């Protein structure tokens with residue numbers, strides 16, 4: 001009898017514990033869960049302002065920061081080209097990306113087909129980039145050696161080459177009209193001398209850094225939230241509910 005009572009008491013006790021836990025779990029804001037950082041398999045964890053199609057809700061990021069997973073890599077589309085995101089530096093609002101053609105290892109001569117431009121994108125260049133200019137199907141080489149002769153894309157009558165400063169060509173009175181076309185591709189400088197020791201494939205593979213403008217996300221994350229954007233308005237999804245900027249509404253003093 002006494003034992004029986006003890007047992008039912010235990011059961012009730014366990015039931016109470018469980019309902020508390022269940023309640024706790026149920027009260028987690030689904031937006032907070034939906035906007036957890038996720039990745040494509042390879043590459044960095046993706047979170048606001050980026051969001052991954054099919055893995056995140058669109059409100060987990062900003063509309064024009066959509067990322068798709070392609071072969072396990074996170075990819076952003078900029079104009080007509082796909083770029084693989086290699087790293088995201090959330091601390092200084094920037095990311096390292098490289099034209100996805102350099103990931104196609106069967107393509108031994110990855111020459112970009114389109115000019116690169118940030119026009120109409122939400123991104124800005126970082127201070128540490130230079131443009132590499134590709135000239136294709138030219139009738140002659142410039143007088144001085146170009147930075148890279150693109151032997152793979154050249155024959156006796158149609159020559160291709162790449163240079164870092166196309167002003168040099170003007171200086172040499174080289175007429176780019178002798179070329180069928182040219183395109184630019186940004187690459188990260190780092191140490192320019194190092195860059196010059198590389199072939200153009202490796203130079204392109206280094207990628208380049210773009211930045212986006214700062215908002216409240218770092219404060220939101222510091223307070224334990226996941227950032228999002230509802231109706232173009234910054235939102236901080238916290239485990240209990242959504243806040244406008246931070247989970248503690250800025251009450252905790254900044255470190």
Ligand SMILES: *[C@@H]1O[C@H](CO)[C@@H](O)[C@H](O)[C@H]1NC(C)=O
Nearest residue numbers: 037038039042043044045046
């Ligand atoms: C992604 O986040 C998880 C969980 O926080 C962490 O264990 C992992 O190292 C992160 N991956 C990368 C590439 O940063």
Ligand SMILES: *[C@@H]1O[C@H](CO)[C@@H](O)[C@H](O)[C@H]1NC(C)=O
Nearest residue numbers: 089092094126127209210211
């Ligand atoms: C942000 O920090 C990373 C790592 O320190 C650095 O490589 C990158 O160039 C920085 N971004 C900008 C825009 O300076």
Ligand SMILES: *[C@@H]1O[C@H](CO)[C@@H](O)[C@H](O)[C@H]1NC(C)=O
Nearest residue numbers: 111113135136137158180181
């Ligand atoms: C070079 O010319 C050939 C035909 O002459 C053409 O197929 C090719 O697309 C051209 N390449 C570039 C980059 O313009």
Ligand SMILES: *[C@@H]1O[C@H](CO)[C@@H](O)[C@H](O)[C@H]1NC(C)=O
Nearest residue numbers: 137153154155156157158159
């Ligand atoms: C050189 O390459 C172009 C395409 O880039 C091609 O149209 C042309 O026939 C080639 N010329 C020779 C001599 O192989």
Ligand SMILES: *[C@@H]1O[C@H](CO)[C@@H](O)[C@H](O)[C@H]1NC(C)=O
Nearest residue numbers: 143144169170171172173174
């Ligand atoms: C380019 O042309 C200008 C004017 O015709 C001439 O003064 C200059 O020496 C030329 N430069 C080279 C490198 O040939």
Ligand SMILES: *[C@@H]1O[C@H](CO)[C@@H](O)[C@H](O)[C@H]1NC(C)=O
Nearest residue numbers: 113114115116181182183184
């Ligand atoms: C790239 O831009 C330059 C200058 O605007 C232009 O002359 C060139 O034709 C463009 N290249 C291509 C492939 O569209």
Ligand SMILES: *[C@@H]1O[C@H](CO)[C@@H](O)[C@H](O)[C@H]1NC(C)=O
Nearest residue numbers: 108109152198199200201202
């Ligand atoms: C560029 O250099 C790397 C080694 O650093 C080599 O594996 C690759 O084949 C080279 N690519 C070209 C197009 O020469």
Ligand SMILES: CC(=O)N[C@H]1CO[C@H](CO)[C@@H](O)[C@@H]1O
Nearest residue numbers: 137138139157158178179180
């Ligand atoms: C710019 C250039 O010289 N293009 C040449 C590429 O090769 C074809 C065929 O040999 C020529 O017709 C083009 O003039």
